[in-house]
Amino acid sequence: MYFEEELRLLLLSRHTLMYVVTDEENRLEFTIRQIAGIKLGMSLYTWDFIDGYSLNPNCIYEAKRNPLAALEFIDTTESTKPQVFLLKDFHVFMQDVSITRKLKNINQNLKRTGLYIIISASDIQIPVLLQKAFTVLNFPLPNIREINLELNRLFSVMSIDLKVDREDLVLAFRGFSIERIRKSISKLISSQKPIRQIYQNILEEKKQLIQQTDLLDFYPVNNNLEDIGGLANLKDWLKKRSCCFSKQAQNYGLPLPRGILLVGVQGTGKSISAKAISKQWNIPLLRLDVGKIFGGLVGESEERMRKMIRIAEQSAPCVLWIDEIDKIFTRLTSNSDSGTSNRVLSSLLTWLSEKDSQVFVAATANNVLSLPSEMLRKGRFDEIFFLDLPNIKERYNIFEIHLKKMRPLTWRNYNIKYLSQRTDNFSGAEIKQLIVEAMYNAFYEQRDFSTYDVITSIENVIPLAVTDQSAVNILQEWAKLGKVRLASKSI
Incomplete structure (x- = not known):
């Protein structure tokens, strides 16, 4: 209204x-x-x-x-x-x-x-x-009341009775124009497909709409929280908010979650964690490519930021994944954009502070030193999690997860305990790559890979996850002071 x-x-x-x-x-x-x-x-x-x-x-x-x-x-x-x-x-x-x-x-x-x-x-x-x-x-897209009125009118005119939850159907059509809703319902009826496919059809149409904007990607989700090794505190925090956008949560009086900022070492699971939120909460995942925001024309970047925000809010409830958000702020040191980066930053920070839509922002950053203090203060995000290199218990868990996927019948044959002891200072991504390298070497010799092959990979690799030790030291100090929260439990 x-x-x-x-x-x-x-x-x-x-x-x-x-x-x-x-x-x-x-x-x-x-x-x-x-x-x-x-x-x-x-x-x-x-x-x-x-x-x-x-x-x-x-x-x-x-x-x-x-x-x-x-x-x-x-x-x-x-x-x-x-x-x-x-x-x-x-x-x-x-x-x-x-x-x-x-x-x-x-x-x-x-x-x-x-x-x-x-x-x-x-x-x-x-x-x-x-x-x-x-x-x-x-002019905003139809709100929940308008969508509900249009569905009632369509079902009455077309004399149809879809055996689906009306509230869920209304939420599924968020982000659609009235004309698009009409076409979607007509297409479903004309195709004579099972009614159970209606949500999948709506999801596919929403994916096409978002991809046409060339600002956001409708990202497919194949990972859940169980695919992540360690990060017990982070996973526990996310599981407790699994039903945060439900009607029951609103009736209970729960405030809408704003988002989280995942900072720390490269390869420790920041991106996969952002993707797993969508799977855990069963809502769409939209990915923002920061590079697409900045345009060459005067005012174009600011307009793209406003358009991105508008699309995300029209697609709510959803997870908005801003990967490597620190890249936005590396531009602030340049004087060649006539203040464009500052204006884009201001728009983003204002929205993060004032948004009341069902858009959960999952932002990741490798270099915390690039982030301005305004981004890190309380109120922009619900929580800032520090993802450090995995400890020995988490490395054991990471090896177990990947070996179960690659060798579901024989994974117990590998000496996971010894491998986790030998991989101090390795990130989760590097541990996965050790197993892949071992598989390639064994496949070349026409045999299955063994624990020894993984050990050989370890001996030939220098862990490179920590590229900026000063940033990690700062985050570790902040964790002690309570400025950020550890994603993993101490052992």
Whole structure:
């Protein structure tokens, strides 16, 4: 209801030029008609490049294929009644100097004449000369109430009775437009597939929608917490929050979890832990590639950050995995981006502090020294976990997990205790690679690999997990002071 109330207030306070970002023209038109036409008693005109003006018999097909004539029509309109003009996709013409000048001229008269111009567009493309004149609004995708109303209408019209939980179905359609929901339901009915596949179909469609944005990846999840060796404190923390987004948790009064920051040594399970959260909690995993945020045009990076946040919130509940978040802040030392990195950082930090959506942020960082103090303070994340090199008990667990996968029938034949003793200062990723190397060597000799082959791999490898010992020392000191929490239990 936020958009409807905001639009009503803007109309009442004589904000005459508005710019609405949306891909749902029909739903926006319906909403404007409800607010401006029914509640405020204003007339509504709509214009698009192909058909010109419509909805009003006095101007049908007026200004077809002529955006300047569309503005001329508004400028010459005389009426004692306030009127709203919805111009669809008009942003593509606003770079033309005649259009820009005409809008500036019209703006002087709109308040006096009681006329309002609303431009709908899929993204923000406002010329610099007009930026101060426009009020920008984001038209949100349907909320839970709107989705529920649309499903009720569809099921009534189509005379269908899906044997599924209605609340779960509504949540599954979060992030879909009304038109997309209609197509999804029609596709399901037409395909005559079993109803149990409806959630899988919705998940596939949501995956396609997110990948089309070229900002986030809908990441497949194949790992669970049992695939991670050690990290008992972290796994225990995550398991206790497995039902954090459920209706029961909301009724209980639990606040929504914000996220966690995983810092520490490379190869100790930060990325796999982030992926396992999605599997454990049974919600989608979205991965942000930090490099995709930064663009070459002025304002492009900030817009991409806002768009990323919008997509994540529309897809909630979900896990947003920001891998190697420290890469964002290495740019802050550069003076070549005219403050772009600082503005992107500010947008991200503000969202992390103020977000109230069901988006759980799982961020990972290798170099804690690159992270600004604002990122590490309490309130950005629920918890900061330090993932150190595995201790001997955890190394035993890591060997056991990988050997069970690779040799499920004979894994007990390997001297795991001795191998865990020989791999001090090895990370979990390096331990896995030791086994892989042993398998390659044995396969080349046309035999199965043995404990001795793994020992040979150990002797030929120097562990390189700790690339910045100073950062690790700081994290260990912070753990003693309680600034960060150890992901593993001490032995």
